[in-house]
Amino acid sequence: EAGVTQSPTHLIKTRGQQATLRCSPISGHTSVYWYQQALGLGLQFLLWYDEGEERNRGNFPPRFSGRQFPNYSSELNVNALELEDSALYLCASSFSDRGLSGYTFGSGTRLTVV
């Protein structure tokens, strides 16, 4: 069974540009979660999508947005990139039992803003 897949693995962007990160959940999982892992700051919750809708959002500015497609894959968009957006972005998926059965993480997208 394929795990959670994220693409691209690495992404380099210039300040002010936009970045799009993609995530495909495990088959059967309908919830997708996005996390930012900046150096020294741990995993910060960004967004939660379930059944195509945004269910919850962390303390991030509106330039962080996303969506979930009918096949439950998800996209994270970061507009007007800033240097401090450089981080590892992790996606996790779970069944739609609000994650109580466990979350499976992808390997992440390393975003570097220069």
Next chain:
Amino acid sequence: GQNIDQPTEMTATEGAIVQINCTYQTSGFNGLFWYQQHAGEAPTFLSYNVLDGLEEKGRFSSFLSRSKGYSYLLLKELQMKDSASYLCGPVLTGGGNKLTFGTGTQLKVEL
């Protein structure tokens, strides 16, 4: 809100036992996960506690006290491959279940 606190770093010897503590101040608590993350890799699931008490799984055990806002991860018979970051993750019910994490405890296992 939440305030997750765990030690930043710990060092232990191969074959020994180590306990990683986690405290959290949160309302709407609905269980706690522990994840292991090796450098450059995705976090992997270790345990989930929703009721008070100890859950044992091989060399790893996890304990939860809901009334005290306290959990610990116990690693026995430490191996070099256990060197990793250990993430404590309470689940919050406000606005729908949300898995939050502390900054993680970097465990270094030495010979």
